Amino acid sequence: MNDDDAGEGLALNRRWWEERAPLHVSGDFYDIDRFLDGTNTLLPWETEELPDVSGRSLVHLQCHFGLDTLSWARLGAQVTGLDFSKNATAAACDIADRAGIDARFVAADVYDAISALGATYDIVYTGHGALNWLPDLDRWASIVSELLNPGGELYLAEFHPGIDVMSLTELEVDTDFFDLAAGLRFDDAAGSYATAKTDTANNSVMEWTHGLGRVVTALASTELRIERLVEHDAIAYPRFPFLERGADGAYRMPAGKPRIPLSYSLKARKPGDSGR
Numbered sequence: 001m002n003d004d005d006a007g008e009g010l011a012l013n014r015r016w017w018e019e020r021a022p023l024h025v026s027g028d029f030y031d032i033d034r035f036l037d038g039t040n041t042l043l044p045w046e047t048e049e050l051p052d053v054s055g056r057s058l059v060h061l062q063c064h065f066g067l068d069t070l071s072w073a074r075l076g077a078q079v080t081g082l083d084f085s086k087n088a089t090a091a092a093c094d095i096a097d098r099a100g101i102d103a104r105f106v107a108a109d110v111y112d113a114i115s116a117l118g119a120t121y122d123i124v125y126t127g128h129g130a131l132n133w134l135p136d137l138d139r140w141a142s143i144v145s146e147l148l149n150p151g152g153e154l155y156l157a158e159f160h161p162g163i164d165v166m167s168l169t170e171l172e173v174d175t176d177f178f179d180l181a182a183g184l185r186f187d188d189a190a191g192s193y194a195t196a197k198t199d200t201a202n203n204s205v206m207e208w209t210h211g212l213g214r215v216v217t218a219l220a221s222t223e224l225r226i227e228r229l230v231e232h233d234a235i236a237y238p239r240f241p242f243l244e245r246g247a248d249g250a251y252r253m254p255a256g257k258p259r260i261p262l263s264y265s266l267k268a269r270k271p272g273d274s275g276r
């Protein structure tokens with residue numbers, strides 16, 4: 001894919017997300033009332049693997065309208081969220097106000113994050129359907145590294161790239177992994193995982209599936225040191241209709257069915273003394 005295609009893809013994606021952000025805010029999928037009642041949205045392995053955020057600065061890249069960002073704030077982090085949808089960041093500010101949480105939200109492309117944020121952080125957090133919107137993972141990795149303070153860490157909690165080859169309805173492979181890795185344009189992406197197909201007018205997107213090898217290699221090419229990579233048998237949302245929701249809020253294969261990795265998490269650290 002050349003730079004023109006990548007630029008066109010980012011422009012399509014921005015329009016797609018700008019239209020969906022308010023629909024997601026007003027819909028049931030994200031259950032904002034539950035969040036406002038005090039329930040955090042982070043998954044159990046996220047708070048286990050990133051246990052002590054209190055007093056640390058955290059930037060959430062591609063934060064959507066900020067429920068995960070604000071959940072980290074409730075655990076004591078000083079949070080900033082960045083997303084290229086102005087509708088999403090405006091909604092995030094409104095939810096932060098309603099929840100009485102101190103947070104900053106910035107509307108900007110990830111690829112402009114250094115200048116748009118004008119700060120560095122102890123933690124960069126991202127994931128749950130973030131990397132698939134980015135054409136250039138090497139540039140993303142170098143921006144993540146630049147955003148971190150010495151001793152700071154990236155915590156990436158992402159959907160497993162292997163699931164992108166599977167049919168959305170059946171337990172069968174229907175998509176070529178390597179075509180997806182090169183980037184694919186879809187002109188029939190009406191609706192979304194959180195809103196009906198009839199609700200939307202901007203229905204073209206471009207997505208890239210970045211395999212674990214690509215993600216690790218991009219990060220290993222920066223000064224970051226990868227500390228852990230864990231595959232999980234659960235995922236944050238009902239990606240396939242046959243998944244079952246557990247008491248922890250995550251979705252898994254039904255009992256008795258062979259499990260596949262549905263998500264992964266990765267930690268990488270910038271060399272230096274964090275002062276903690």
Ligand SMILES: C[S@@+](CC[C@H](N)C(=O)[O-])C[C@H]1O[C@@H](n2cnc3c(N)ncnc32)[C@H](O)[C@@H]1O
Pocket residue numbers: 010013017018062063064065066067068082083084085088108109110111127128129130133134
């Ligand atoms: C599936 S959402 C991420 C999920 C999010 N973690 C949540 O809690 O819902 C993907 C987000 O990435 C944002 N996005 C996509 N491409 C982007 C880019 N190039 N720069 C900044 N944000 C981007 C979209 O606006 C959207 O809010």
